[in-house]
Amino acid sequence: MSLESFTIMRHELLLTLSFLVILLAEVFTGEERKERVRGLAVIIFGIVTAVGFLPLPEGSIFGDMYRATRTTSLMKNILNIGTLIVFIQSYSWLGRAENRDRIHEYFMLLMTTLIGMNFMISAGHFLMFYIGIELATIPLAALAAYERFKNRSAEAGIKLILSSSLSSGILLFGLSMIYGTTGSLYFSEVAAEVRDMPLVILGFIFFFSGMGFKMSLVPFHLWTADVYEGAPVNVTAYLSVVSKGAAAFIFIIVLFTVFPVIIATWEKTIWIIAVLTITIGNLFALRQKNMKRFLAFSSIAQAGFFLLGFVGGNQLGMTTVIYYALVYIFSNLAAFGIVGIIADKTGRESMDDYDGLYRTNPGLSIAMMLAMFSLAGIPPVAGFFGKFFLFVAAAEKGFYVLVTIAVLNTIIALYYYLLVVKAMFINRNETPIEPFKSDSMSKLGLAICLAGIIVTGFASGIFEMIRNLSYGI
């Protein structure tokens, strides 16, 4: 490999390097200084994230199995931002006594999944894509079971590994059919050979189902709520934001570059799945009382909104999917961050516990309100712009019925997001959550999220930059 190929793969290589540094740091720090690994990991990853933004060459290596373009680099950067926020948010939780001997594991596993996601996004070949997906999934199951003494956490790990291996199996089956009909696994060669043939369609449907599991689209969403509830909050945040964002990215890349010929087929599929996902996700979220479950179902509905950008196969669609992923990272991580802080300080996770939160913790309540408004798509926060543009993207291709169903669903969503606002601001509580001071790292994480929620919308430059890097069919 030449030096140039190193710079092409810089996201993955840097991650591997930081992975090794943390491993070494773990080995060479004494028992009483284990906590310092946290700070090291955050700093290293901050550097990795920053370096990711440097402009570096495009190209492909490993005989076109690995491709790096400015689009993939942008996607990886967005995932990096999300992961960095998760790292910052996990800082105080990792400092707990029961986690102290496993701090390095947490960071290493998360970085491994991120490497997998990066490979997946850069894949130019279905094998590379599959390796990436596996690398991204298996450590996640270990992470979900991170609090191994808690039954729920262990259960979440088992559920995640079982359902994701099932989905991987289905995905592989689909890929084998595609290989059988097209004779290749290279994206470019498959794209040239794909025809509107039954076996290709069948292969595509299997592939679609596999991706549906990863993105937790209805009807492949059943694992989501249990895993999200059982896993530690920070892992759930990672699962619902970074992991889901990565799945959405690779899915849209494959749809747009490998299957453009059969768009007539998949746009119908996506139409139906989008309606199902948004509606069912919303209806289930209505009745949830546990904040983590509530966010899990709301994030199922959000995944459905992503599909509105897929459906037209247009450049605007891809732009809005990437843009919405960025907005969603900030909004959802803010929500999970606050749930995490409160769970960490008081151990309370139910929506009823949030009654009267504003009177005791006004700052957190306002942050939560902004996050909820952003998820619901209320101006002036970024979620409004994200949703509006997703709808524009679908409307551009004439999917007005889909847009109408989706906007009516935003009203249902608004209802349950307002329930949280209602609990915090309007409801009274005899035993409210006591006022407490968050530590500085949690504050930093929240501050980044809130800055993102406010700035990403108004700063049109971000949208235009993403637009310039996106492509349609």
Next chain:
Amino acid sequence: MNILTWLVIIPLLTITGILLVKDARQAKIVSAFGMGIQLIVSAVIVYLYVAMRKAGITDEMVMISSYEWFKSLNIYYTVGVDGISVAMIALTSVVVFAGIFASWEMDDLRKEFFISLILLATGVFGFFISLDLFTMFLFYELAVIPMYILIGIWGSGPKEYAAMKLTLMLMGGSALLMVGLFGIYFNSAPDGGELTFNILEISKITIPIEAQRWFFPFTFVGFGVLGALFPLHTWSPDGHSSAPTAVSMLHAGVLMKLGGYGAFRVAMFLMPEAANEMAWIFIILTTISVVYGAFGAIVQKDLKYINAYSSVSHCGMVLFAVLMMNRTAMTGAVIQMISHGLMTALFFALIGMIYGRTHTRMINEMGGLMKVIPFLGVAYVIAGLASLGLPGLSGFVAEMNIFFGAFEHPDTFRRVATIIAVSSIVITAVYILRVIAILLLGPIRDHHFDHLNDAKWYEKLSIVSLLAGIIYIGMAPLHLSDIIRESVMPIVDKLL
């Protein structure tokens, strides 16, 4: 910077000011100060506008300025005003100013109250100055969402239910509106060229009629929800009766006008052919609104409910007049928006003040209040007389224009609708006079009410600023209608 943009910046600065000050007393002074400046700026804008027209500038919109925002979607922050929006801006600043003083004595979370209230006002001002549909929509939603917090925290009665119902119904309206806007946007360049959200540019082209048939109902109904279009008005009585005083004032006085304003500025102006085709459906619905609202008000016992139903009736009249599509009726519609804005704000302010003294809003529990609180009583009578259309007050000017214009139409359908709608004037007289008789006249029914205090200085300030508007429009209607009439023409011309 464009003077119109200051209308958005001043409220935002005021909010920042409220955040910075320490206690609630300072917060209300900052709010009053900020909204006082806003009132002055609005007056300056009206003055500049009149001066420009006198100088012979005949552009459709003046004081236009435009900043590129989302380039690839051709979204701009574009502001500009014509006579209609200038009048609405003036109305809004008067009502907000009065609203601040009407809520001078809030007890709970005062800072938050003023912040939400002023945030709501920001949305309203932004809506009236926007010429770009995207920006307009953004401000529209910004104006709706603080209502939830305002009613939910500071409201009374079944406030949580009312707040949720109001928010969801209005946001539902805006969801429909959003689809309508997409339809307009993607048909804004039928001959190729760049798509645009700019109202003035879209008004120059003709949107294909098939698209209009689809998207006109979405847009009109979307705005209609906020304008209390029957049968989507049900949020209004609940919402208004549960809301705190200043919020009812602002909501009935100004926010409901967003619906009427949007209905003709966006729906009818940009899709005139479909508007003509479908006008009959909406004329029937608005006629029902007008009459039904009035009848609804007769049977209510709660002062706020009476006024909320009366708002349904009067706002229905705005939409009714707009659908008559001629110059007189349209001018009447705008005057009605202003006039109803002032008098309903006055009503709600007075009801709030009376409630603050008697702790009841049921009319049959009160009586003879004129003897103990004469200032509030007289103000209530004047507002009532304006509401039932007594000459010399603003209501008369508005209704005269509306019904005169509506009857101008030669076709029987519109004339019959007009005759039915006119009957609401009589019904209005019934419920207004009934309330005045029971509430203010007669013996004092409850000895607790023997020693009530009359209005304090801040309450008087609030009342007088609204009363002044009502009497001014009633006495010198041409000042207002001259500003409006010219600006109505471009819209009417497109509809003919």
